[in-house]
Amino acid sequence: MRDIRVSTPSRAYDVHVGTDLLAGVGSMVREAAGGHVVSVITDDNVAPLYADEVCASLERAGYDTYCGVIAAGERSKNYHTWSTVCEGLAQAHMTRDDVVVALGGGVVGDLAGFAAASYMRGCQVAQVPTSLLAMVDSSVGGKTAIDLEAGKNLVGAFLQPSVVVADVGCLRTLSRELLTDSCGEVIKHAVLADADLLDDIASVPVNGLPVDPERLERVVARNVEIKRDVVDADETERGRRQTLNLGHTIGHAIESASGYSLGHGTCVAAGLCMVTRATAALGLTPARVAERVCETVASYGLPTTSDLPADVLFEAACSDKKRHGDAINVVVVRDIGEVEVRPFSLDEFRSLLDLACGRA
Ligand SMILES: NC(=O)c1ccc[n+]([C@@H]2O[C@H](COP(=O)([O-])OP(=O)(O)OC[C@H]3O[C@@H](n4cnc5c(N)ncnc54)[C@H](O)[C@@H]3O)[C@@H](O)[C@H]2O)c1
Numbered sequence: 001m002r003d004i005r006v007s008t009p010s011r012a013y014d015v016h017v018g019t020d021l022l023a024g025v026g027s028m029v030r031e032a033a034g035g036h037v038v039s040v041i042t043d044d045n046v047a048p049l050y051a052d053e054v055c056a057s058l059e060r061a062g063y064d065t066y067c068g069v070i071a072a073g074e075r076s077k078n079y080h081t082w083s084t085v086c087e088g089l090a091q092a093h094m095t096r097d098d099v100v101v102a103l104g105g106g107v108v109g110d111l112a113g114f115a116a117a118s119y120m121r122g123c124q125v126a127q128v129p130t131s132l133l134a135m136v137d138s139s140v141g142g143k144t145a146i147d148l149e150a151g152k153n154l155v156g157a158f159l160q161p162s163v164v165v166a167d168v169g170c171l172r173t174l175s176r177e178l179l180t181d182s183c184g185e186v187i188k189h190a191v192l193a194d195a196d197l198l199d200d201i202a203s204v205p206v207n208g209l210p211v212d213p214e215r216l217e218r219v220v221a222r223n224v225e226i227k228r229d230v231v232d233a234d235e236t237e238r239g240r241r242q243t244l245n246l247g248h249t250i251g252h253a254i255e256s257a258s259g260y261s262l263g264h265g266t267c268v269a270a271g272l273c274m275v276t277r278a279t280a281a282l283g284l285t286p287a288r289v290a291e292r293v294c295e296t297v298a299s300y301g302l303p304t305t306s307d308l309p310a311d312v313l314f315e316a317a318c319s320d321k322k323r324h325g326d327a328i329n330v331v332v333v334r335d336i337g338e339v340e341v342r343p344f345s346l347d348e349f350r351s352l353l354d355l356a357c358g359r360a
């Protein structure tokens with residue numbers, strides 16, 4: 001098992017990365033969070049696979065344990081489900097000292113995390129991510145959210161978890177498609193912070209089946225360290241944390257303009273390639289770096305571009321919450337492992353999108 005310590009101003013906690021850790025979740029939560037009652041929130045795909053083992057472990061650790069199951073999928077990340085989950089916490093007689101365990105992918109992590117952040121103005125959350133995306137990204141860093149009709153993640157809060165238990169053994173039951181989708185974020189992390197990791201994941205793809213737990217442990221742990229380094233320096237995204245949005249300005253625009261029919265990591269992969277090619281055309285990114293990024297993304301079977309017209313992407317990007325007045329911050333790749341956040345005026349950004357879409 002590898003332990004990574006995250007130390008933000010609001011809380012310090014461990015991320016335990018290993019294989020077949022679920023039977024130890026109870027003692028890890030006990031040690032990190034204390035409390036008397038635990039509500040496990042999970043979805044109806046993950047519950048039949050892992051909920052019994054996690055609940056039994058929590059009971060062995062002395063917790064009164066409850067389990068709430070939501071319907072799987074992004075459509076559950078709304079205030080109706082949030083309210084049902086919070087009613088469940090109240091019925092379990094949870095107090096502020098007690099713990100929500102988010103067992104699942106990023107949807108469960110964001111929703112259960114937001115329930116924990118808002119119930120009684122904040123109780124504790126332990127994140128037990130079961131998808132690769134949740135392990136490398138959403139379970140670490142304390143962002144929680146639900147979606148509105150008006151857009152994704154528009155209501156939320158920062159709540160750092162008390163502990164994160166990432167059991168890569170759970171990835172054995174993830175579909176190849178979802179494993180591949182998550183690799184969009186893995187490639188993003190490597191491009192923004194670690195040339196060696198990019199060499200590693202480019203030479204032997206991490207979405208191969210059957211999954212190799214030893215290798216995934218290393219890759220997940222390195223991704224967590226990369227995110228940790230950024231989050232430790234800037235918990236609430238005033239500065240450096242914005243670098244994690246690499247590929248996301250265009251990625252989010254593709255995601256929303258395609259009606260969320262494509263996976264998040266897939267859109268980020270395309271956004272990463274498109275922005276990097278465009279900034280290469282502007283002379284901000286070396287051409288060889290842009291080529292390397294696109295080759296790596298393509299080798300995973302992820303898209304390096306989008307068919308959506310630049311004006312559609314522009315409109316979608318302008319309504320994103322990451323827009324700052326008349327400017328949009330774009331994360332520019334200077335080299336593998338070196339990025340810069342650069343404000344683009346809306347006109348400049350429109351031209352960037354023309355380049356990104358291959359029309360300029
Ligand atoms: N908070 C953050 O910092 C942050 C960062 C990135 C993404 N997110 C959010 O994360 C969400 C996407 O996360 P996701 O890709 O994990 O989606 P998800 O939670 O919908 O999980 C994808 C699918 O995989 C299933 N699943 C999960 N683990 C499994 C396993 N081990 N075996 C079999 N099936 C399994 C789920 O039931 C679901 O059907 C989005 O809502 C996004 O906004 C949040």
Ligand SMILES: [Zn+2]
Pocket residue numbers: 137185248264268
């Ligand atoms: Zn993302």
